Amino acid sequence: MPFIKGTIEPDILQAFIAHIRSCPSCYDELETFYAIHHTLDALDSGRDADYHIRDSLQKELEEKEKELVREIRLRRAGRILLVLILISALLLAALIFAPGYIRVFLSFFAGLFSAGGAG
Numbered sequence: 402m403p404f405i406k407g408t409i410e411p412d413i414l415q416a417f418i419a420h421i422r423s424c425p426s427c428y429d430e431l432e433t434f435y436a437i438h439h440t441l442d443a444l445d446s447g448r449d450a451d452y453h454i455r456d457s458l459q460k461e462l463e464e465k466e467k468e469l470v471r472e473i474r475l476r477r478a479g480r481i482l483l484v485l486i487l488i489s490a491l492l493l494a495a496l497i498f499a500p501g502y503i504r505v506f507l508s509f510f511a512g513l514f515s516a517g518g519a520g
């Protein structure tokens with residue numbers, strides 16, 4: 402199971418967690434696979450088996466959800482930054498290449514834009 406091995410794709414992970422949260426039979430199945438995987442893992446490495454599988458799975462699901470939220474926020478911030486850079490680049494290009502009277506007009510708006518951004 403990719404989720405248990407930690408190899409699940411982020412886009413699929415979101416839908417997976419949403420389904421697991423709303424489907425008791427799939428949650429039970431996941432819990433069973435999770436318990437088997439972690440017990441075998443513990444046996445392999447000579448550690449004591451984890452007797453709090455339910456809690457561990459809950460914790461792991463919550464951590465994955467937090468990671469997803471962080472990732473989505475980061476992606477959104479990246480997109481906003483890209484748009485701001487594009488606007489700045491366009492404005493700069495317009496300032497450089499536009500004829501004189503448009504340049505005066507644009508620099509007025511550029512002033513408003515940066516004043517609004519600072520305040």
Ligand SMILES: [Zn+2]
Nearest residue numbers: 420424426427
């Ligand atoms: Zn299901």
